[in-house]
Amino acid sequence: MTTWVLSILLAAALIALAVLAVAHRRQLRLLRTLRRSDQQLTTQLRQRLVSESARRNELEALLGSMAEGVVAVDSSGGLLNLNRAAAAMLRLDRNRTLGQPMQENIRNSRVQEMLSTTLTEGAALQDEFELAIPGESLDRPHVIQAQTAPLHDGDGERIGALAVLHDVTQVRRLESVRRDFVANVSHEVKTPVAAIKAAVETLLDDHAGTMSRDDAVRFLRIVVRQADRLDAIVEDLLALARIEQSELADAEGMEAEAVAPVLRSAVETCQAKADEKQIAVRIECDPALRAHMRTNLIEQAVVNLVDNAVKYSPEQTTVRVHAFTEGDDAVIAVTDQGRGIEPVHLERIFERFYRTDRARSRMLGGTGLGLSIVKHVMEAHRGRVSVDSKPGTGSTFRLHLGAASDGHAAAGSAAIPPAA
Amino acid sequence: MADTSILLVEDERDLLELLKYNLDREGYAVRTAETGEEALKQVRSDPPDLILLDLMLPAMDGLEVCRSLKSRDATADVPVIMLTAKGEESDIVRGLELGADDYVTKPFSPRVLMARIQAVLRRAEAMTVPGPTRVHEAGRVHVDLDRHEASADGQAVDLTATEFKLLTLLVSKPGRVFTRQQIIESIHEGFAAVTDRSVDVQVVALRRKLGHAGKSIETIRGVGYRFRED
Numbered sequence: 001m002t003t004w005v006l007s008i009l010l011a012a013a014l015i016a017l018a019v020l021a022v023a024h025r026r027q028l029r030l031l032r033t034l035r036r037s038d039q040q041l042t043t044q045l046r047q048r049l050v051s052e053s054a055r056r057n058e059l060e061a062l063l064g065s066m067a068e069g070v071v072a073v074d075s076s077g078g079l080l081n082l083n084r085a086a087a088a089m090l091r092l093d094r095n096r097t098l099g100q101p102m103q104e105n106i107r108n109s110r111v112q113e114m115l116s117t118t119l120t121e122g123a124a125l126q127d128e129f130e131l132a133i134p135g136e137s138l139d140r141p142h143v144i145q146a147q148t149a150p151l152h153d154g155d156g157e158r159i160g161a162l163a164v165l166h167d168v169t170q171v172r173r174l175e176s177v178r179r180d181f182v183a184n185v186s187h188e189v190k191t192p193v194a195a196i197k198a199a200v201e202t203l204l205d206d207h208a209g210t211m212s213r214d215d216a217v218r219f220l221r222i223v224v225r226q227a228d229r230l231d232a233i234v235e236d237l238l239a240l241a242r243i244e245q246s247e248l249a250d251a252e253g254m255e256a257e258a259v260a261p262v263l264r265s266a267v268e269t270c271q272a273k274a275d276e277k278q279i280a281v282r283i284e285c286d287p288a289l290r291a292h293m294r295t296n297l298i299e300q301a302v303v304n305l306v307d308n309a310v311k312y313s314p315e316q317t318t319v320r321v322h323a324f325t326e327g328d329d330a331v332i333a334v335t336d337q338g339r340g341i342e343p344v345h346l347e348r349i350f351e352r353f354y355r356t357d358r359a360r361s362r363m364l365g366g367t368g369l370g371l372s373i374v375k376h377v378m379e380a381h382r383g384r385v386s387v388d389s390k391p392g393t394g395s396t397f398r399l400h401l402g403a404a405s406d407g408h409a410a411a412g413s414a415a416i417p418p419a420a
Numbered sequence: 421m422a423d424t425s426i427l428l429v430e431d432e433r434d435l436l437e438l439l440k441y442n443l444d445r446e447g448y449a450v451r452t453a454e455t456g457e458e459a460l461k462q463v464r465s466d467p468p469d470l471i472l473l474d475l476m477l478p479a480m481d482g483l484e485v486c487r488s489l490k491s492r493d494a495t496a497d498v499p500v501i502m503l504t505a506k507g508e509e510s511d512i513v514r515g516l517e518l519g520a521d522d523y524v525t526k527p528f529s530p531r532v533l534m535a536r537i538q539a540v541l542r543r544a545e546a547m548t549v550p551g552p553t554r555v556h557e558a559g560r561v562h563v564d565l566d567r568h569e570a571s572a573d574g575q576a577v578d579l580t581a582t583e584f585k586l587l588t589l590l591v592s593k594p595g596r597v598f599t600r601q602q603i604i605e606s607i608h609e610g611f612a613a614v615t616d617r618s619v620d621v622q623v624v625a626l627r628r629k630l631g632h633a634g635k636s637i638e639t640i641r642g643v644g645y646r647f648r649e650d
Contacts, residue, residue, distance in 0.1 A: 187476060190505040191432055194526035198438040201530050215441065222434045358431065358478050 069165035072151060073115055077102045080160060089131060089144065089165055111146060111163055118148040118161040128168070142169045184353040188233055188368065192226035199223050229365065236369035240352075243297060243376045254292045254381065256404030259323045259330060260285040262295050266302035267321060270310055277315045281306060285323040290404035291330035293381055298399070301377040301385075302332060304370040305397045309336035311364045313394075329383075330403035333396055340391040350375040350385070374399070424541065425449040427468040429459040429485070430503065431477050439472065442530045446537075456480030460488055467498050470541055472533075473520075475504040475511055483514055490519035499544045501536060503528075509642030513599050516643070522596060539595045539649060558591040558647055560633040572633035582607055583626045590637060595649040597640050619645075 063070050069086030073079055079097050087094045090106055097105045106112045110129045118125055125148045130141035145168045151160040199219040203211070260283070267281045274281050291298075302321065309319040317337040324331055341349060345356040353368040355361040361368060371385075374397070378385045381401055389395035426448045430436040436452055443450045451468060453459040456477045463471065471489070475482035482502060489495045502515045505526035512523050521540045524533050556563040562571045563584075570577045570587055579587065585607040589598060598606075600616040607622075623645055627634035636648045 187505045190526045191435075194505060194528065195432065195434040195438065197527040198435060198442075198530050202438055202442060205531060219438065219441075222438065226434060362432070 067167065069163075069167075071102075071106070071111070071115070071163040071165070072160060073102050073119070073163075074160040075119065075158065077116070077119060079105060086163075086165055089133065089142075089167070111165070114146055114148045115161050115163055118150055118163075122150045122158055124149040142167050143172045144168070181352055185237070188353060189230065192230045192233075195226040196223050196230075199226075229362070229367070232365060233367045233369070236367045236373060239300065239373055240369065240376060243373065243380055246294065246297065246380050254294055256290045256292055257295050258287070259289045259291055259293075259332065260287050262293075262299050263302060263321050263323060263332065266299045267306060269299075269303050270306045273307065274310045274319070277310060277313070279310055279313055279315065279317055279319055281310075281319045281321060283321045285321075289323055289325065289330060291401040292404060293401055297377045297380060298332070298401070301374045301399060302334065304374050305334040305399075308370060308397075309334055309338060309395075311366070312336065313338035325403045326400075328403060330401045332399040332401070334398075335394065335396040337394040340393055340395055341387070341389040342391055346387060346389060349387070423449070424470075425451065425468040426537070427451045427453060427459060427462055427471045429453045429456070429471065429477065429482070430474040431455065432474070435474075438530070439533075442534060443537075446534055448537075456482065456485040459485055463489060463495050463498065467495055469498070470537060470544070471498055471500045472537070473500055473502050475502055475515065483511065483518065486515055486518045486520050497544075499540045501533075501540055512643050513601075516597060516599050517601055536595075543593055543596065556588065556591040558594040558649075559636045561587070561591055561630065561636065561647075563588050563591055572630045575631075577629050579626070579629060582622055583629065586622055586626055587630075590645065590647040594647045597644050597646040599644040603644065 063081070063083035066083060066085060069089045070081070070083045071079070071086045071090070072081040079100055079102055082090075082092060082094050082098065084094070086092070090108055090111065092105055102112060102115060106115070108131060110127060114125045114127060117123065126146070128143060128145045131144045132141045145166040146163060147166070148161055148163045150158050151162050153159045199222045203216060203219055206216075263283050263285055267283060270281065306319060306321065313319065313336045319337075320333075320335045322333045322335065324333075341356060345354075348354045349356065350371050352372040354372075355366065355368050374385050378399060378401075383399065383401045386398045386400065387395060388398075424447075426443055428436060428439055428443065428450055430439065430452070431454045433454075436454070440450050440452060451462060453462055457480055459471070459473070460480075462468075473482045473485060477485070482504075486500055486502070489498060489500065496519070500515075500520040502512065502520050502523040503526060504511060504515075504523060512525075515523060521543070522536055524536060554565045556565075560573045564570075565588065568584065570579055570584060586603065589603065589606045600619045603619050604616075623637060623639075627637050630637070638646050638648050640646060
């Protein structure tokens with residue numbers, strides 16, 4: 001009996017122990033799980049923090065790399081964020097001004113006004129104004145296009161305002177260049193047309209027949225001369241348009257072509273005018289010299305340079321057309337012994353219709369577009385044109401092209417035998 | 421008319437030659453200058469009766485010459501007709517506001533230019549008649565300043581004070597173009613904040629009230645208004 005009871009008790013104790021053990025194990029497991037999830041939580045939290053700061057960094061990097069200036073203010077006008085471009089435009093120190101009221105920091109009144117209006121009225125605004133950038137000339141303020149917009153949180157509550165500042169100086173400059181070009185074309189075209197019309201009407205108005213034959217011939221000559229001038233202007237404008245088109249078409253590689261034949265052909269075109277003034281045009285070019293180019297365009301550029309050289313040189317002088325390699329460049333240099341160009345004009349002579357002496361240029365049949373065409377030809381070749389000039393001594397214009405690296409080009413750069 | 425002298429300022433030789441021939445033929449005594457500086461020198465030493473001034477001159481341009489002439493008492497009254505090939509009206513407006521009397525755009529007809537010269541000379545002569553004119557008569561419009569009355573085709577026209585001033589200004593110099601700015605200054609004596617647009621509104625109202633005669637008030641696009649000479 002007692003053994004029976006004892007065994008029952010023992011069994012009960014064993015069961016209890018087992019239950020306890022199971023419970024304990026479960027507890028342990030639970031604890032372990034808890035610990036694990038705690039760790040997970042921490043890791044997740046840490047990860048989230050890392051990704052938060054990564055996102056913030058990302059945002060900073062994004063804003064920082066923007067060319068546009070970005071300024072954000074809270075609803076009370078405190079500076080929330082400011083990217084590098086905005087700091088530079090508004091002369092603000094990013095570290096010191098964040099959290100500060102914008103009224104005391106943004107000194108540009110237009111930006112401040114726009115932000116204030118957007119804050120109070122919730123309206124998006126756009127405006128354009130000039131802004132002097134520190135460290136740059138005050139004469140050339142930047143043109144800034146500013147846009148402001150209200151900032152809303154997830155619930156649609158207005159929490160501040162954002163300003164984006166866009167520097168449109170270059171765009172406006174190009175627009176004004178184009179406008180000037182149109183105005184110039186109109187002037188350049190209307191002047192010969194005015195002379196032709198005036199000449200013809202003067203001839204027609206001679207009802208009484210009192211005009212002398214000499215006068216009549218004189219006026220008819222004006223008509224011919226001005227018609228030629230109009231034709232030359234149209235030709236040059238068409239040439240410019242063609243070159244601009246090929247600038248787009250030939251973005252990728254041009255064929256390597258021999259330079260010497262191009263020079264010979266260009267000089268041939270100018271030969272008659274040179275002969276009239278007994279000017280000798282000498283070509284010096286290694287027959288093996290090759291450059292990446294469109295031969296018809298380069299020929300046009302060389303014709304324009306040689307034509308100018310002949311026009312502005314006294315009689316019985318020499319014009320030298322010399323091609324050689326210089327580093328990776330093939331260079332075509334046209335040197336004259338002419339009147340030279342005053343330093344004040346040097347920077348502008350490649351502009352369309354810019355003339356150092358209008359009356360003289362017209363008398364010589366110039367359109368004011370020759371050098372501009374040369375410049376565009378070189379731009380189409382990803383090359384450049386440069387000039388050296390001394391008044392009274394002469395000028396040298398150089399065309400820099402990519403030389404063909406097929407061995408021929410680099411070889412004979414030291415001593416080039418004159419050709420033709 | 422041989423005693424009427426005209427200074428021709430033009431750097432385009434062919435045009436200079438043609439204009440000189442036409443002016444000679446009309447009987448004017450013609451002098452020429454190819455630069456702005458040369459023109460000023462000539463005007464200062466011996467003022468002509470009228471200046472034909474090309475605006476596009478090398479170095480010192482025509483507007484600069486005009487400003488310089490109008491800023492000196494001795495030369496301020498010499499009438500100036502601008503010659504311009506520029507498509508931009510802003511130069512014409514600036515020139516008129518500087519005091520130029522008229523302008524002709526290239527290409528022009530020599531005959532039209534000769535007519536303009538005559539009109540400007542006539543107006544300049546009228547200005548030298550002593551005593552202010554109290555009655556203006558232009559085309560079908562009649563303005564009496566003393567009675568403060570205006571009539572068109574013999575019919576009295578009821579005008580507001582501003583419209584009356586506007587009409588008086590335009591008919592005082594028929595053929596002359598007034599810029600919007602000049603109209604604002606003249607009719608509002610400078611104090612009211614008037615916009616270019618309100619000038620346009622006044623002109624439209626005035627034209628309507630004048631009936632057929634209102635067609636004489638011409639809009640010169642981009643420049644201003646004038647009362648057409650008949």
